[in-house]
Amino acid sequence: MKKLNKIIFLSVLVSVGLALGVLESAIPLPISFPGAKLGLSNMVVLVTLVVFGFKDGITVSMLKSIVLMLVTGSVSSFIYSFSGAVLSCIAMYIAYKYFSNIFSLIGVSILGALAHNFAQVTVAAIIINNLRIYTYLPFLMLTSIFSGYFVGLASSYIERNLRGSYNII
Amino acid sequence: MTKGDKILIVIVLILSLISMGYIRRQGLSNDDKYVSIQVNGAEVKKIIFDKSVVGKKLPIETEFGYNLVEIGDNQVRVIEADCPDKIDVKQGWISRIGETIVCLPNRLVIEIKGVESVNSIDMMNY
Numbered sequence: 450m451k452k453l454n455k456i457i458f459l460s461v462l463v464s465v466g467l468a469l470g471v472l473e474s475a476i477p478l479p480i481s482f483p484g485a486k487l488g489l490s491n492m493v494v495l496v497t498l499v500v501f502g503f504k505d506g507i508t509v510s511m512l513k514s515i516v517l518m519l520v521t522g523s524v525s526s527f528i529y530s531f532s533g534a535v536l537s538c539i540a541m542y543i544a545y546k547y548f549s550n551i552f553s554l555i556g557v558s559i560l561g562a563l564a565h566n567f568a569q570v571t572v573a574a575i576i577i578n579n580l581r582i583y584t585y586l587p588f589l590m591l592t593s594i595f596s597g598y599f600v601g602l603a604s605s606y607i608e609r610n611l612r613g614s615y616n617i618i
Numbered sequence: 619m620t621k622g623d624k625i626l627i628v629i630v631l632i633l634s635l636i637s638m639g640y641i642r643r644q645g646l647s648n649d650d651k652y653v654s655i656q657v658n659g660a661e662v663k664k665i666i667f668d669k670s671v672v673g674k675k676l677p678i679e680t681e682f683g684y685n686l687v688e689i690g691d692n693q694v695r696v697i698e699a700d701c702p703d704k705i706d707v708k709q710g711w712i713s714r715i716g717e718t719i720v721c722l723p724n725r726l727v728i729e730i731k732g733v734e735s736v737n738s739i740d741m742m743n744y
Contacts, residue, residue, distance in 0.1 A: 551622035559626060578670050584641045590634040594627055601623075 459497070459505055466493035466513040471520060485592040488562060488600055490517075494538060495558055495604040500611055503542045510534040532572045533565035540564035554608065558601030562593035651715055651732035653694050658682065658725045667692050683724030694728060696721065 470490040478485065490513060498506035514534045518527035541561035544552055552560070566589040574582045655663040657680045665671060667689075675697070676687040685706065686698035693713035696706040701723035709719050712730060719728040 548622070551620065552626065553620045553623055555619050556623040556626045559623070559630065563630065578674075579666070579668060580670070587634040587638040587641065590630055591638075594630055594634075598627070 455501070455505075459501070459509055462493050462497055463509050463512045463516065466490040466509065467516055467520065469493065470513070470517045474521070485589060486596070488565070488596045491537070491558065491561060491565070491596075491600050492604050492607065494534070495541060495554065495561065495600065496607050496611065498538065498542055498545060499554070499604070499608050503538075503546075506542065507535065507538045510538045528576070529569045529572050533568040536568035537561040537565035553601070554605040555598055555601030558604060559594060559597030562597035562600070563590060566590060566593050651692065651730050653689065654729045654731050655687065656727040656729065665689060665694075678724075678726060680724070680726075682726070683721075685721060685724055685726050687728065694730065695719070696728070699724065 467490070469492065473487045473489045476487065478487070493513065494506055494510040497509045511531070511534060514527065514530045517530070518524060538561070540563070541557050544557045544560045545554075549557070566586065570582055570586050570589065574580055651667055653663075653665040653667070654661055655665070655676075655678060657678065662678070662680075663676070665676075671689050672691050674689045676689065678685045678687055684698075684700045685696050688695055688697045690711060693711040695709070695711045696719055699707055699721055701721055703723075706719050706721040706726070706728075712719055712728070715730050715732045717730050720726070
């Protein structure tokens, strides 16, 4: 029963991430960079990582990007988002596990956003076969500070409420 | 928000601003050429000459027609086209800034753009 509970909870988290991903594509951004986005669905991954641990976190993030591809229908951007999801998940886990005395969830989320951008740009450089695309990275880094900050802030509230109201693990 | 977060934000901010400034300076100082591929007046592709793009074949497929563009070492040409007269294919390589290949039936313009370097031949040479 315990395991079933967990599976249901994780799938609810995936669908919440999916809804956020669809929702954020409807929000207009003041700056129009291709590749820059709010990363609201990263919230779900961060909360899963914190509450359930690494294995479930990476499962949720991978599932989220696969299903999001099916929803939005953009297969080409799937390669970017999938690699970004995996690398940012690993980075956030390392930051949370080993440096949580230095960083709060905000710092963890900023590091995750940075890793996501780095993976995206690297994949883009491999695909279009031109290293000059790395000149794009500083702009993405700047946006990842803001998006990472808000995602981290929101996730710390979610985590507090989640730990308080459910006795999950 | 802990002290570590603030330090991280500041470090990332400084790092990105510094590299941004560095890239801008780099971009101004080297006068590269680049290939601008325009279809129907709008630029659809921009290729900066690089060792890694030499010999790359680029299919340009639009509602107006099909062209296959080959990028060489600092030069560019069209090797295949579905237009009737094939003027763009016969023109061969172009390499100098300002040179263009035009395929009117397909509304394709390939132009080499860039900052003119100082020692190239201009109108003042006799």
